[in-house]
Amino acid sequence: xxxxxxxxVQHEDSCPPGWLGERWAATGLDLDVRHPYRPDADQxxxxxxxxHDALVVLGGEMGAGDDADFAWLSPVKSLxxxxxxxxxxxLGVCLGHQLLAVAAGGEVRRxxxxxxxxxxxxxxxxxxxGDPLLEDLDxxxxxxxxxxxxxxxxxxxxxxxxxxxxxxxxxRIGPRAWGVxxxxxxxxxxxxxxxxxxxxxxxPRADGIDVAAAADDVRAAEGELRALGDLLADRFAAIVGAxxxxxxx
Numbered sequence: 001x002x003x004x005x006x007x008x009v010q011h012e013d014s015c016p017p018g019w020l021g022e023r024w025a026a027t028g029l030d031l032d033v034r035h036p037y038r039p040d041a042d043q044x045x046x047x048x049x050x051x052h053d054a055l056v057v058l059g060g061e062m063g064a065g066d067d068a069d070f071a072w073l074s075p076v077k078s079l080x081x082x083x084x085x086x087x088x089x090x091l092g093v094c095l096g097h098q099l100l101a102v103a104a105g106g107e108v109r110r111x112x113x114x115x116x117x118x119x120x121x122x123x124x125x126x127x128x129x130g131d132p133l134l135e136d137l138d139x140x141x142x143x144x145x146x147x148x149x150x151x152x153x154x155x156x157x158x159x160x161x162x163x164x165x166x167x168x169x170x171x172r173i174g175p176r177a178w179g180v181x182x183x184x185x186x187x188x189x190x191x192x193x194x195x196x197x198x199x200x201x202x203x204p205r206a207d208g209i210d211v212a213a214a215a216d217d218v219r220a221a222e223g224e225l226r227a228l229g230d231l232l233a234d235r236f237a238a239i240v241g242a243x244x245x246x247x248x249x
Contacts, residue, residue, distance in 0.1 A: 004030065005032055007045075008033040011072075019185050047075075049082050064102045078103075084104060087174060087176050088176070092178070121140060128170060142183070158171060
């Protein structure tokens, strides 16, 4: 059985593949995790996806339009456009979801409802209920930690899930590219690194967020959150390993 190689773009040390990476490694996927914010030559991004069978773009604190400050964001968008044009299986998480939307012609801005954090349920749309990645996940709890959201969907995007405030939580673009605003990779350890383990000056204060309570909620829901992360990882791995069904074939 051939091993499928997945390019994983990690934007900062505190945003690793987490549960998704653990599950994919266990299923036999070959994860090529790149850290383009590091100076090492072997951590820089390839110019093409010729040597990879799938693309995963993780989250980070930077914005989808911060190319001037984070030089690798523009190459990430180029890789996402390549993936879309070639129907390469793709998953964008949080920032990765936003970068995918921008690469496809959408728009990202600050969430008008404020910073989203902690554990919230997602609501599937009719399209989401039949989606191979998200089906059966209606009302399931997910981890949130973001300031920005997609405010204008790409023309080619299908909305699959929404947050309680109506903001997009999952989209599909083309047959095999998905973006999720939530964090299926994040458990208590990763969430703590974003919240209670950070200097208080770096945390969002204006929205009146109780980060300690949010971290407690993540710990309390750990079993459900891990099950959802494993399920999404398994489904994406199956998509990576499956041939693309062409219309009329």
